Amino acid sequence: MDVSHLLDELNDAQREAVTADDNHVLVLAGAGSGKTRVLIHRLAWLIQVGHVSPLSILAVTFTNKAAGEMRERAQDLLQVSTRPLWIGTFHSIAHRMLRMHWREAELDENFQIIDSDDQHRLLRRLIREEGLDENQFPARQAQWFINARKDEGQRPPAIEHMDHPLTAAWVHLYERYQSHCERTGLVDFAELLLRAHELWLKQPDLLGHYRRRLTHLLVDEFQDTNTIQYAWIRMLAGDTGQVFVVGDDDQSIYGWRGARVENVEFFVRDFPRVQTVRLEQNYRSTGNILAAANALIANNEGRMGKNLWTAGEEGQPIQVYAAFNEQEEARFVVERIERWMSEGRRAEQAAIVYRTTAQSRLFEEYLLKASIPYRVYGGLRFFERAEIRDALAYLRMLHNPNDDAAFERIINTPSRGIGQKTVSLLRLQARETGLPLWQAAIECVKQDTLNGRAKNAVSAFLELISAMRERMSDWTLGNQVEGVIEQSELVRHYEKEPREKMEARVENLRELTNAAESFVLTAEDEEAGLSPMQSFLSHAALEAGETQGEAWDDCVQLMTLHSAKGLEFPLVFMVGLEDGLFPHQRSVQESGGRLEEERRLCYVGMTRARELLYLSYAEVRRMFGSESHSRPSRFLDEIPAQLIEEIRPRMGTRSPWVSARPAVASRGGGLGEPGQPFRLGQTVRHRKFGEGTVVTFEGSGEHARVQVNFFDAGPKWLVLAYANLESD
DNA sequence: TCCATTGACGTTTTT
DNA sequence: CGTCAATGGA
Numbered sequence: 070m071d072v073s074h075l076l077d078e079l080n081d082a083q084r085e086a087v088t089a090d091d092n093h094v095l096v097l098a099g100a101g102s103g104k105t106r107v108l109i110h111r112l113a114w115l116i117q118v119g120h121v122s123p124l125s126i127l128a129v130t131f132t133n134k135a136a137g138e139m140r141e142r143a144q145d146l147l148q149v150s151t152r153p154l155w156i157g158t159f160h161s162i163a164h165r166m167l168r169m170h171w172r173e174a175e176l177d178e179n180f181q182i183i184d185s186d187d188q189h190r191l192l193r194r195l196i197r198e199e200g201l202d203e204n205q206f207p208a209r210q211a212q213w214f215i216n217a218r219k220d221e222g223q224r225p226p227a228i229e230h231m232d233h234p235l236t237a238a239w240v241h242l243y244e245r246y247q248s249h250c251e252r253t254g255l256v257d258f259a260e261l262l263l264r265a266h267e268l269w270l271k272q273p274d275l276l277g278h279y280r281r282r283l284t285h286l287l288v289d290e291f292q293d294t295n296t297i298q299y300a301w302i303r304m305l306a307g308d309t310g311q312v313f314v315v316g317d318d319d320q321s322i323y324g325w326r327g328a329r330v331e332n333v334e335f336f337v338r339d340f341p342r343v344q345t346v347r348l349e350q351n352y353r354s355t356g357n358i359l360a361a362a363n364a365l366i367a368n369n370e371g372r373m374g375k376n377l378w379t380a381g382e383e384g385q386p387i388q389v390y391a392a393f394n395e396q397e398e399a400r401f402v403v404e405r406i407e408r409w410m411s412e413g414r415r416a417e418q419a420a421i422v423y424r425t426t427a428q429s430r431l432f433e434e435y436l437l438k439a440s441i442p443y444r445v446y447g448g449l450r451f452f453e454r455a456e457i458r459d460a461l462a463y464l465r466m467l468h469n470p471n472d473d474a475a476f477e478r479i480i481n482t483p484s485r486g487i488g489q490k491t492v493s494l495l496r497l498q499a500r501e502t503g504l505p506l507w508q509a510a511i512e513c514v515k516q517d518t519l520n521g522r523a524k525n526a527v528s529a530f531l532e533l534i535s536a537m538r539e540r541m542s543d544w545t546l547g548n549q550v551e552g553v554i555e556q557s558e559l560v561r562h563y564e565k566e567p568r569e570k571m572e573a574r575v576e577n578l579r580e581l582t583n584a585a586e587s588f589v590l591t592a593e594d595e596e597a598g599l600s601p602m603q604s605f606l607s608h609a610a611l612e613a614g615e616t617q618g619e620a621w622d623d624c625v626q627l628m629t630l631h632s633a634k635g636l637e638f639p640l641v642f643m644v645g646l647e648d649g650l651f652p653h654q655r656s657v658q659e660s661g662g663r664l665e666e667e668r669r670l671c672y673v674g675m676t677r678a679r680e681l682l683y684l685s686y687a688e689v690r691r692m693f694g695s696e697s698h699s700r701p702s703r704f705l706d707e708i709p710a711q712l713i714e715e716i717r718p719r720m721g722t723r724s725p726w727v728s729a730r731p732a733v734a735s736r737g738g739g740l741g742e743p744g745q746p747f748r749l750g751q752t753v754r755h756r757k758f759g760e761g762t763v764v765t766f767e768g769s770g771e772h773a774r775v776q777v778n779f780f781d782a783g784p785k786w787l788v789l790a791y792a793n794l795e796s797d
Numbered sequence: 798t799c800c801a802t803t804g805a806c807g808t809t810t811t812t
Numbered sequence: 813c814g815t816c817a818a819t820g821g822a
Binding site: 798799800801802804806 | 813814815816817818819820821822
């Protein structure tokens with residue numbers, strides 16, 4: 070068979086990876102080096118040259134988008150149906166396993182997936198029920214604790230908490246939470262992975278079956294795998310599976326949510342005869358951009374080592390702009406976008422990337438003023454909208470009445486006279502009897518534990534749900550969704566909101582009906598034995614939809630650095646490059662490689678740019694209501710000066726604080742010379758806190774206080790007379 | 798039950 | 813400065 074189409078367009082390294090035989094393969098793929106292409110060509114190579122059955126291949130990604138893209142591109146290349154191929158996210162594959170083997174996994178046949186919002190509410194409720202102080206035990210932290218433990222593959226008994234009363238309390242909560250989920254048939258995201266792993270641990274026969282069937286594993290974005298995902302891959306591979314992983318340790322930016330870059334090294338250690346291939350030729354950025362990115366990332370220790378190069382042009386130098394404040398920064402960026410567009414380029418080719426979501430607002434404001442269309446990534450997705458979640462909660466109740474998360478959500482939505490008091494009575498009953506809320510409510514009505522009005526309201530609710538279930542049992546999915554929306558009278562509930570909002574909600578509900586009507590059960594889900602309803606609900610949980618309706622208009626793209634990963638733009642503005650903001654203060658303070666992760670984030674950001682990269686920072690930024698002065702990001706210092714072109718602020722504009730009334734150091738030996746004034750924004754040194762910039766001051770003489778924003782320790786108020794600050 | 802006021806807090810996000 | 817959630821009065 071002629072396979073030249075699989076190899077012709079590849080460079081030597083790519084070809085080596087695609088054609089590797091018999092071994093496990095680690096592809097260290099730099100940014101823009103064609104990693105997806107390699108993955109897909111490998112897939113095609115296995116089938117067309119290695120004669121591996123498509124049924125034996127499992128390809129895993131992190132996002133649904135990546136999975137969809139992979140399937141699509143494989144389809145294009147192979148020119149045959151990719152349906153038999155198993156391509157999906159870790160979560161969707163684990164989910165499918167659990168659906169097929171729910172009995173062996175000791176799950177409820179109709180288990181529901183809860184998203185992190187459901188999980189949060191549930192934990193808040195449990196914390197209250199446990200009588201714990203919500204300030205001392207915030208639900209957010211509980212969520213973090215439990216998910217992190219699950220990501221590490223740990224169940225409560227395995228967690229050490231000797232003489233750690235606090236940890237012991239969290240473990241106890243984990244236990245309570247888990248048994249509650251078991252009772253009510255709820256499974257969270259982390260549980261999907263852990264449970265799928267445990268399924269194989271407990272069922273060697275099942276594991277054996279999958280090992281025989283899935284002989285070839287491909288993993289994308291390997292640097293983002295967490296402990297349990299890695300263990301899962303290892304287990305499935307066994308001694309016979311062939312594993313092909315693609316990743317870039319320099320682009321690992323999700324350590325804070327459990328990803329373990331070390332897995333890249335572990336892979337070489339744990340699997341025999343790993344063939345490592347480096348993809349270093351970059352097809353995206355100019356030479357200057359790559360040189361700058363390489364220089365920056367070289368400051369990280371313990372890298373696997375890679376140096377990107379390009380056969381293309383050097384391009385323009387990196388443009389660095391020092392703005393006086395954040396307004397001026399936004400003004401500058403928008404001005405440059407206008408210039409770009411006036412040269413005949415398109416708005417959609419430009420991206421503004423920032424460290425924190427809050428930074429988007431100003432840019433939106435200035436873009437709006439300049440009438441430049443833009444699109445902000447992130448934000449609420451379709452299935453995360455309140456009205457959609459409400460409607461889905463009704464559906465879930467029809468499907469699995471024990472679903473407490475759904476019960477809580479709709480028990481009084483729309484309001485039907487069931488207040489906090491009644492709900493807590495139901496919860497109490499549920500807790501005492503160990504029953505799900507639904508059954509507890511039935512008991513309460515039967516036993517007359519409720520007063521007249523509450524009883525009527527609750528039994529009306531029970532009646533409503535039961536009636537809906539009965540009536541709709543044989544309706545089509547689309548009709549059920551429509552029926553639920555109608556009979557729940559959800560629209561009545563939203564009518565109290567402002568017109569515009571209400572109309573949007575109603576429109577979304579209509580869209581939900583449309584989605585249900587046109588929903589087709591995938592072959593995979595059918596194979597896994599799912600009903601259309603189960604499949605639909607699972608999809609809603611596992612694929613919350615695009616971050617924003619695919620507006621393929623000609624828009625400037627605004628996004629965080631994290632969501633920029635994997636994308637590329639001819640023109641990129643990385644903004645807010647100030648120490649404290651980027652790298653973020655908390656990353657600087659926390660140890661454990663957080664600063665290196667920030668640097669990788671910077672690397673990711675820079676390597677998004679194809680032609681022109683702007684880096685900007687503000688000398689003064691209003692944050693949390695007060696002005697803060699910070700020094701330019703330390704990452705700027707790590708870029709060789711000869712690659713940079715500094716754009717000086719326009720003449721005549723002086724930062725306001727320079728002319729501010731100078732304060733006077735109150736005694737000698739302190740700041741600078743005795744009696745010498747110091748300025749806001751000046752860099753000072755403190756014996757304990759290190760270096761920082763003077764942010765503000767107040768008082769005079771012995772009582773003079775100064776606020777210093779320390780680079781490592783953050784902002785601190787100091788009494789000048791005692792602080793013993795030094796300046797350069 | 799609903800709205801308005803008060804208070805705490807303030808990375809990054811996918812599944 | 814803004815946001816979000818919790819509280820309290822009508």
